[in-house]
Amino acid sequence: MIEISSIYKNFEEQAVLKGITAVFDSGKTNLIIGRSGAGKTVLLKCIVGLLDPDKGKIKYDGRDIVTFNKKEKMLLRREIGMLFQSAALFDSMSVLENVMFPLDMFSNMTYKERIKRAQFCLDRVNLLEAQDKRPDELSGGMQKRAAIARAIALEPKYLFCDEPNSGLDPQTSLRIDDLIHDITKEYKITTIVNTHDMNSVMGIGDHILFLADGNLSWEGNKDEILHTTNETLNDFLFSSDILRKVRNMAKK
Amino acid sequence: MILIDSIKTFGEYLLLMKRVIAKPERWRVFFRQMLHEMYQLGVNSIPIVLLISFFIGAVICIQLKLNIESPWMPKMVVGYSTREILILEFSSSIMCLILAGKVGSNITSEIGTMRVTQQIDALEIMGVNSASFLILPKITALMTMIPILVIFSIAAGTGGAFSIGKFTGIMTPEDLMIGFQYEFQQWYVWCSVIKSFAFAFIITSVSSFYGYRVTGGSLEVGKASTNAVVSCSALILFADMILTQLLMQ
Ligand SMILES: Nc1ncnc2c1ncn2[C@@H]1O[C@H](COP(=O)(O)OP(=O)(O)O)[C@@H](O)[C@H]1O
Ligand SMILES: [Mg+2]
Numbered sequence: 001m002i003e004i005s006s007i008y009k010n011f012e013e014q015a016v017l018k019g020i021t022a023v024f025d026s027g028k029t030n031l032i033i034g035r036s037g038a039g040k041t042v043l044l045k046c047i048v049g050l051l052d053p054d055k056g057k058i059k060y061d062g063r064d065i066v067t068f069n070k071k072e073k074m075l076l077r078r079e080i081g082m083l084f085q086s087a088a089l090f091d092s093m094s095v096l097e098n099v100m101f102p103l104d105m106f107s108n109m110t111y112k113e114r115i116k117r118a119q120f121c122l123d124r125v126n127l128l129e130a131q132d133k134r135p136d137e138l139s140g141g142m143q144k145r146a147a148i149a150r151a152i153a154l155e156p157k158y159l160f161c162d163e164p165n166s167g168l169d170p171q172t173s174l175r176i177d178d179l180i181h182d183i184t185k186e187y188k189i190t191t192i193v194n195t196h197d198m199n200s201v202m203g204i205g206d207h208i209l210f211l212a213d214g215n216l217s218w219e220g221n222k223d224e225i226l227h228t229t230n231e232t233l234n235d236f237l238f239s240s241d242i243l244r245k246v247r248n249m250a251k252k
Numbered sequence: 253m254i255l256i257d258s259i260k261t262f263g264e265y266l267l268l269m270k271r272v273i274a275k276p277e278r279w280r281v282f283f284r285q286m287l288h289e290m291y292q293l294g295v296n297s298i299p300i301v302l303l304i305s306f307f308i309g310a311v312i313c314i315q316l317k318l319n320i321e322s323p324w325m326p327k328m329v330v331g332y333s334t335r336e337i338l339i340l341e342f343s344s345s346i347m348c349l350i351l352a353g354k355v356g357s358n359i360t361s362e363i364g365t366m367r368v369t370q371q372i373d374a375l376e377i378m379g380v381n382s383a384s385f386l387i388l389p390k391i392t393a394l395m396t397m398i399p400i401l402v403i404f405s406i407a408a409g410t411g412g413a414f415s416i417g418k419f420t421g422i423m424t425p426e427d428l429m430i431g432f433q434y435e436f437q438q439w440y441v442w443c444s445v446i447k448s449f450a451f452a453f454i455i456t457s458v459s460s461f462y463g464y465r466v467t468g469g470s471l472e473v474g475k476a477s478t479n480a481v482v483s484c485s486a487l488i489l490f491a492d493m494i495l496t497q498l499l500m501q
Contacts, residue, residue: 048377077379088370102378104281160377 001026002047002158002190007056009042016042017053018214026157026190029181029204033195034211035236040194041085043211044162047192048080049073060158078106081151081189083161083180087143089135089150096122096131099150106154121149125179141172145179152183159184161193165200173197177204198243201225210236226250265461271383272391272457285389286396293355293390293456294397301401302408304350305343309409312337313416317423330423331431334413336440343405344444345492348451351401352484356459359390360480363463364473372464387460391453398452399445406441443499450495454487 002024009017016039024030032040045051047058049065058065065076089098099118103109109117122128125145135143144164151159161180165173181204184191195201201208205222210233218230226247228234238244276282316330363386366372375382410432417425462480466472 050373050376074379074381077377080377080379082374082377084370084374086370088374090366090371090374091369105277105378105380 001061002192003057003059004047005057007043007046007058008054009039009046009051010054015214017046020056020211020216022209022216022219024190024192025207027185027188028191028206029184030190030192030207030209031195031201031205032192032209032211033201033236036196038211039214040196040211041162044160044192044194048082048160049077078102078154079157081154081156081159083144083147083151083159083164085162085166087135087140087147089143089146091135093135094131095127095133095135095138095146098135098146099153102150102153118149118153121153122146124152124183125149140167141169141176144168144176148176148179148183152187155187157189159189159191161191163194163196165195165197170199173199174203180204198237201237212236264465265458268383268387268461268464269457271381272387272460274381274384274388276384276388277380282389285385286393289389289393290397293358293394294401297351297354297397297401298404300350300354301347301405305338305347305405305408306412306415308342308346309334309338309412310416311412312342312409313413313428314420314422317416327423327427328431328434331413331428332434333431334428335410335432335436338406338409338413339440339444341492343402343409344447344451345488347401347405348398348448348455348488349485351451352455352459352488353481355394356455356481356484357477359456359459360463360477361473363387363460364466364476365470367464367466368469368473383464387457387464390460391456394452394456395449398448402444402448406444443496446499447492447495450491451488454491455484458484458487 003022004024005021007017007020008015020043032043034040042051046053046056049058049068053066056066060076060079063076065073068076089095090101093101096115096118099121100114103114103117107114107117119128119131122131125148127142127145127149130138130142130146135146138146159180164176164180168176177200180191180193183189193200193204202222202225205225208218208220208222208225209216210218210230212232218225218228218233220228225233225237228237238247313330313334316333320333321327321330363372366386372382372386375385414425414428414432417423417428459477459480462476462483463473466476
C-alpha cells in the first residue's frame with residue numbers, strides 16, 4: 001500500500017501538482033488518468049523518488065521516503081519495478097540479459113538460478129522465444145513485455161507503469177493491460193499505472209484517479225466512472241462520439 | 253556571466269565525480285563491464301593510433317631533414333629530434349587529442365542516448381548508482397589501456413620515421429638509428445605515460461559528464477557530443493601545459 005498526502009510540485013513558476021492526496025492499495029491496479037501535460041508523469045516520478053516533491057508525504061507501507069537518505073532510497077528501490085514510456089531496455093544487452101540484469105546486481109542466486117528465473121519471467125510475458133534478440137529487433141509491444149519481465153524479475157512489491165500503451169495498437173494494448181492486471185493480482189503488488197487510454201480505464205481500472213489542473217479532480221472505480229457528474233472528467237472521457245454513444249447505451 | 257556559468261558547471265562535474273567514485277555494487281558485473289570498455293575504448297582505438305602515429309612520425313622526419321639539417325649539424329639530429337617530439341608531446345598529448353575526438357564523442361553519445369531513452373532512469377529505479385555504474389568502468393578501462401596506446405604510438409611513429417630512411421633514400425637508416433638511440437632518457441617515456449593517465453581521465457570523465465546531463469532528444473545528444481570534444485580538447489591542452497611544467501623541471 002502506498003499513501004501520498006498533499007504532494008506539491010512546482011517547476012519554476014509553473015505549479016504542476018497542487019496538493020494531491022491518495023491511497024493506492026495492494027493487489028489493485030490503480031490508474032492515474034488525465035490529459036497530456038496534466039502532471040501524471042511528474043506525480044509518478046515524485047512517488048518513486050526520481051523527483052523530490054516540494055511538500056508532502058509519500059509512504060510505502062508506512063515508510064516515508066521523503067525523509068529517506070540516498071542509501072535507504074536505493075534499498076527501497078529494489079522492491080520497485082517500473083515500466084517506462086519508452087520501455088527503456090538496455091540496448092547493449094540481449095532480452096535475456098536485460099531481464100537477468102536486476103538479478104545480476106541484487107540477488108545472490110547462482111548463474112543457473114538467475115537464468116532460470118529470467119526465463120520464467122520471460123515465459124510469463126510470452127517472450128521466451130525472443131530471449132536472444134536485441135531490444136531493437138523487437139516490436140513495440142514485445143519491448144514493453146520484455147520491460148515487464150525485467151520489472152518483475154526481483155518480485156517487486158510495487159509496480160509503476162508510465163503510459164504502458166503509448167504507441168501500441170489497440171489489441172497489443174489490451175494484452176499489455178491484461179498482463180499488468182494479472183501480475184498485480186497474482187503477486188499482490190501495489191500497481192500504479194499512468195494512462196490516457198480509455199480501453200485501459202474501462203478494462204483494468206480497479207481504482208481510478210483523475211488529474212486535472214494539478215488537482216485530484218475525481219476518484220472512483222471503472223463502474224462509477226460511467227455515471228460521473230464531474231464535467232471535466234466527462235469532457236475528457238467522452239471526447240469522441242462513439243464513446244458518448246457507448247455511455248448512453250450503458251445508462252439505459 | 254560566462255565565468256559564473258563555468259564555475260557552476262565545474263561544480264556539477266565535481267558532484268557527479270563524487271557519485272562516480274563509489275565501490276561497485278557487484279565486482280563481477282564491474283569487471284565484466286570494464287573488460288568490455290577496455291575493448292571498446294582501447295583495443296578499438298589501436299588501428300587509428302597506429303595509422304596516425306606512423307604517418308606523423310614519417311612527416312616529422314621529412315620536415316626535420318629538409319628544414320633543420322645543415323652541414324654543421326650532426327647527421328643524427330633528425331632521428332634524435334623525431335624521437336623527442338614523439339615521446340615528449342605527440343604520443344601523449346596530440347594522440348590523446350585525437351582520442352578525445354574518437355572516444356569522447358562515442359562516450360557522450362552512448363550515455364546521452366541512455367539518458368534520453370530513460371535507460372538511466374531505469375537504472376536509478378532499480379536502485380543502481382547509475383553514475384558509478386556507467387562511468388567508473390569507462391574511466392578505469394581507458395586509464396588501463398592508455399599506456400599501451402602511448403607505447404604503440406611511440407613505436408609506430410618511430411617506425412614511420414625509420415621507413416623514410418629505409419625507403420626514400422633522403423637519409424640513411426643508420427644515421428636515424430644513431431639519432432633514435434642518442435641520449436635516451438627513460439624518464440621522458442614515463443612523463444608521457446603519466447600525462448596520458450591524466451588525459452585519459454579527462455576524456456572519459458568529461459565526456460561522460462556531458463552525456464549524463466543531456467536533456468531532450470537526439471538533437472541535444474549530438475550537440476553534447478560536440479561540446480564534449482571541444483571541452484576535452486581544451487582541458488587536455490591546459491593540463492598538458494601544467495603537467496609538462498611540473499614533470500620537466
Ligand atoms: N523536468 C521538468 N522541468 C520543467 N517542467 C516540467 C518538467 N517535467 C514536467 N514538466 C511540466 O509539467 C507538466 C506536466 O508534465 P507531465 O507530468 O509529463 O504530463 P503528463 O500528464 O502528460 O505525463 C508539463 O506542463 C511539463 O511541461
Ligand atoms: Mg507522461
